[in-house]
Amino acid sequence: MSWLKRNLFFAIGSLVALILMGLAGWFLYAKWSQNNDVLATLNSDYAELKNLNSANPHPGSGSVNNIQLAKEQRAQLLEFLKKTGPYFAPIPRIPDLPKITDRDFSAALSQTIEQLRAESTNASVSLPAENYSFSFAAQKSKISFAAGSLDRVATQLGEIKTLAEVLFSARVNALDNLRRERVSQDDTYGLQTDYLGEKTTTNTLAVLTPYEITFRGFSSELASVLAGLANSPHAVLVKTINVELAPAVAAPEPVASAPQYIMVPQYNNMQQEAASHEQQAADAQAAFRSRYGLGGPQNMGGVAYRGLGSAPQQTYAPPPTGVPGAAPANKGGLPTVLDEKLLKITLDLYIVKPLPTK
Numbered sequence: 144m145s146w147l148k149r150n151l152f153f154a155i156g157s158l159v160a161l162i163l164m165g166l167a168g169w170f171l172y173a174k175w176s177q178n179n180d181v182l183a184t185l186n187s188d189y190a191e192l193k194n195l196n197s198a199n200p201h202p203g204s205g206s207v208n209n210i211q212l213a214k215e216q217r218a219q220l221l222e223f224l225k226k227t228g229p230y231f232a233p234i235p236r237i238p239d240l241p242k243i244t245d246r247d248f249s250a251a252l253s254q255t256i257e258q259l260r261a262e263s264t265n266a267s268v269s270l271p272a273e274n275y276s277f278s279f280a281a282q283k284s285k286i287s288f289a290a291g292s293l294d295r296v297a298t299q300l301g302e303i304k305t306l307a308e309v310l311f312s313a314r315v316n317a318l319d320n321l322r323r324e325r326v327s328q329d330d331t332y333g334l335q336t337d338y339l340g341e342k343t344t345t346n347t348l349a350v351l352t353p354y355e356i357t358f359r360g361f362s363s364e365l366a367s368v369l370a371g372l373a374n375s376p377h378a379v380l381v382k383t384i385n386v387e388l389a390p391a392v393a394a395p396e397p398v399a400s401a402p403q404y405i406m407v408p409q410y411n412n413m414q415q416e417a418a419s420h421e422q423q424a425a426d427a428q429a430a431f432r433s434r435y436g437l438g439g440p441q442n443m444g445g446v447a448y449r450g451l452g453s454a455p456q457q458t459y460a461p462p463p464t465g466v467p468g469a470a471p472a473n474k475g476g477l478p479t480v481l482d483e484k485l486l487k488i489t490l491d492l493y494i495v496k497p498l499p500t501k
Contacts, residue, residue: 231349231497232376234305236297243293249286251297252279255304262311269317277303278321281333292327299323299352302494305377306356313367315360316485322355351380351493359389359487368490378495389485 195201203209238251256276263270276283282296303321310318322339325331330338341353358368365386372379 228497229376231378231495233496234298234301234377234494236294237300237304238297239301243297245287245293248282248288248293248297252282252300255300256283259304259307259311262308263318266311266314268311268315271319277307278323278337279303280337281329282327285329289328292329295326296329299326302352302354305375306354306379309368309371309375310356310358312371313360313364315358315364315368317359319357319359319487320355321357324353345498347498349378349498350496352496353382354492354494356490356492357487359485361483361486365486365488368488372492378497380493380495382491382493383489385489385491387487389487 201209203212237255238247240247256279259277260270260275279300282288288296303323307318307321320336322337324342325338339353339355343350343352345351358364360368365384369381372381
């Protein structure tokens with residue numbers, strides 16, 4: 144203890160030095176670990192640089208800078224996407240409200256269906272039924288809907304309206320069916336003919352929503368429908384087209400008409416006998432004149448006068464229509480080149496909705 148008192152400053156200095164050495168060792172260990180991390184990062188960057196130098200295409204050297212060219216091409220691609228943006232305009236949902244309630248959607252659904260029925264009548268497009276609901280039969284009679292389904296059903300209502308209006312603008316003969324994807328618990332109890340088995344798919348660029356349209360018309364109506372889809376500001380991708388002859392429509396039953404009677408003149412026995420004698424006398428006189436050449440305006444002594452010139456011209460009456468072998472009468476006008484039949488057309492298509500850009 145006396146030694147400690149005599150060497151107090153030495154003991155304190157030694158303790159301080161020991162503490163400082165410990166701190167120095169800890170600092171060296173921490174920096175050594177950081178140095179290893181920096182070295183690992185450097186080695187990784189060197190390996191990446193080596194891979195880039197051996198890659199095909201090469202990143203460039205000298206006056207050729209492929210990295211800069213890639214950046215410029217990326218800028219061009221973004222500019223192209225900006226120009227094509229108007230052709231991928233989103234279809235507004237119905238009703239287009241920030242928050243849709245059951246009451247809002249029920250009213251909008253009824254109004255939209257009535258509007259589409261009126262448009263089909265104005266365009267002379269037949270519907271499958273007078274009360275056709277355009278694939279929303281499950282929701283038409285409801286005033287409350289499955290939780291969390293209003294946004295997706297409202298989106299489908301807007302898309303169905305857009306597709307139906309394309310058909311009405313093309314004036315197809317009849318709309319047979321519209322089918323969509325099941326997006327709600329209410330769709331489980333709807334008509335099976337209103338729904339598809341496909342589901343919405345999403346890739347790195349867009350969302351693809353499937354639909355199926357079946358209608359009847361001729362090739363000109365099909366061309367008008369495809370042109371309407373192509374010219375639409377909304378992106379519609381036609382996947383498949385199935386064309387077949389439309390089933391024949393049954394002819395209406397003939398209406399029985401009242402029997403018609405023809406009045407035939409009646410003769411008694413004496414009148415019929417007198418008429419028979421007169422006819423026999425006329426036939427005998429005609430045969431006598433024909434045998435001896437009598438009765439002509441240029442008759443000479445019982446021999447028919449034939450003249451000194453060429454043979455008399457003979458005239459031919461045209462054969463009556465309907466006689467076998469007779470040439471058909473020319474009615475004029477252009478001949479029939481194409482006799483087209485009514486077609487039943489089914490389109491499988493996707494509505495493309497681009498994802499928001501980052």
